[in-house]
Amino acid sequence: NAGVTQTPKFRVLKTGQSMTLLCAQDMNHEYMYWYRQDPGMGLRLIHYSVGEGTTAKGEVPDGYNVSRLKKQNFLLGLESAAPSQTSVYFCASSYPPRRDNQPQHFGDGTRLSIL
Amino acid sequence: LAKTTQPISMDSYEGQEVNITCSHNNIATNDYITWYQQFPSQGPRFIIQGYKTKVTNEVASLFIPADRKSSTLSLPRVSLSDTAVYYCLVGSGTASKLTFGTGTRLQVTL
Numbered sequence: 301n302a303g304v305t306q307t308p309k310f311r312v313l314k315t316g317q318s319m320t321l322l323c324a325q326d327m328n329h330e331y332m333y334w335y336r337q338d339p340g341m342g343l344r345l346i347h348y349s350v351g352e353g354t355t356a357k358g359e360v361p362d363g364y365n366v367s368r369l370k371k372q373n374f375l376l377g378l379e380s381a382a383p384s385q386t387s388v389y390f391c392a393s394s395y396p397p398r399r400d401n402q403p404q405h406f407g408d409g410t411r412l413s414i415l
Numbered sequence: 416l417a418k419t420t421q422p423i424s425m426d427s428y429e430g431q432e433v434n435i436t437c438s439h440n441n442i443a444t445n446d447y448i449t450w451y452q453q454f455p456s457q458g459p460r461f462i463i464q465g466y467k468t469k470v471t472n473e474v475a476s477l478f479i480p481a482d483r484k485s486s487t488l489s490l491p492r493v494s495l496s497d498t499a500v501y502y503c504l505v506g507s508g509t510a511s512k513l514t515f516g517t518g519t520r521l522q523v524t525l
Contacts, residue, residue: 304458335515342502342515343459359514390458400447400466401506406458 302326306391306407313381313414321376321410323391331394332374333358333404334366336387343390349374350396381414388412419503424520433490435519437503440484445507448479448486453500453518462501463488490521498523 304325313319323332330351335343335358345358349368363385365377374393378385388411392404420438427433439448447466451459463470465477465486476489490497500518 340517342517344515392458397507401449401464401504403449403461403464404451404459406460408457 304391304393304405304407306389306410308410309408310411311413313378313412315381315383315414317381317414318377318379319381319412320378321389321391321412323374323376323393323407325372325374325391325393325405327393327405328371329393329405330371330396331402332368333392333394334364334374334376335390335392336360336385337390337409338387346376346389383414386412386414419505419514419516421501421503421516421519423517424522426522426524427493429494429523429525430492433493433497433521433523435488435490435501435503435521436485437488438485439503439505442483442505443507446483446505447507448477448483449504449506450475450477450488451502451504451515453502459502459515493521493523495523495525497521 307322333348334346337343344360347366349355352371355366367375388409390409392406394404395402449464450462453459463475463477467479470477478487500520502515502518
């Protein structure tokens, strides 16, 4: 059981280039999330999705776009990469929160450097 | 949106019990308290969650006083492999309102 798989694991981009980060989960989770983690800081929510075909903005959505065409996949796009987007990106998935907070299952991250 | 405050770092020797306290003075009635563990180069991993009093599982205990304005994660007899960053989150059922703070970096040594 793979859980949450992120590709690629590492990437170096030049300013202005575009790229897409892929997240795939095999746990049939409805909810999926994209976070970024910067040195000395916690995780900040970029975008999330509550189901196939739906997306919503998180805390720091600017400069990113997302798509959830299939339930198991959640894509994060950078249209025009900026050095400020150098970070480690984590994808997570979970069952829908009810009264409590369903545990989020995380991938191992994508380390992105923008020169 | 409940804000959490945790110590930046803690040190412990192997075999000791470690207690990490999280303050959340503005916790709402419906909010749950959730703790995650993160090792270097890995994503966070769920440890434990609770609403009030005490919760225990195979890896940790979570103590929540009656006023719920703080919570304490207790790790019994830590080992070197428990060296990690521990995050306290407070929220309820809304994906966008769970905020990871800066966490507590626990260093366990011999």
